Amino acid sequence: MFAADRAAQDLGIELLEAGGGSALLRMTVAADMLNGHGTAHGGIVFTLADTAFACACNSHGPVTVAAGADIVFAAPVVEGDVLMASARERTRFGRSGIYDVTVLRGSTVIAEFRGRSRVVDKGTER
Numbered sequence: 001m002f003a004a005d006r007a008a009q010d011l012g013i014e015l016l017e018a019g020g021g022s023a024l025l026r027m028t029v030a031a032d033m034l035n036g037h038g039t040a041h042g043g044i045v046f047t048l049a050d051t052a053f054a055c056a057c058n059s060h061g062p063v064t065v066a067a068g069a070d071i072v073f074a075a076p077v078v079e080g081d082v083l084m085a086s087a088r089e090r091t092r093f094g095r096s097g098i099y100d101v102t103v104l105r106g107s108t109v110i111a112e113f114r115g116r117s118r119v120v121d122k123g124t125e126r
Helices: 006-010 042-057
Strands: 014-019 022-028 064-073 082-093 096-105 108-119
Touching (some): 014 042, 082 108
Antiparallel strands (some): 014 022, 022 082, 082 096
16 A cells, blocks of 8 residues: 555655554655745644554555544654654454554654544445
């Protein structure tokens, strides 16, 4: 799934590991990711976290998509920052799951993300 994710590839997101409901990704913040205040656009941080979530929830095999997600931004990010997104499964029940993603710059928490997943029937997805 990650290999076909053009958005992640174009943003330079790197998949370091994935499996068993977890994933670890890395991204370096570039100048074209900054907002008018000179910090990383929140959508960029969300995209990194969402990609980690996707890799974690799809690591079990069935096609799984986001049913919803929330993020809390804890610290600003600037050009050149290297961010790590660590996703972990909290629970799966039926076709649903809950995953937490922590985005870090070194030991500083940048954001906390919670995603809700849903396994879909590959033949009926749109």
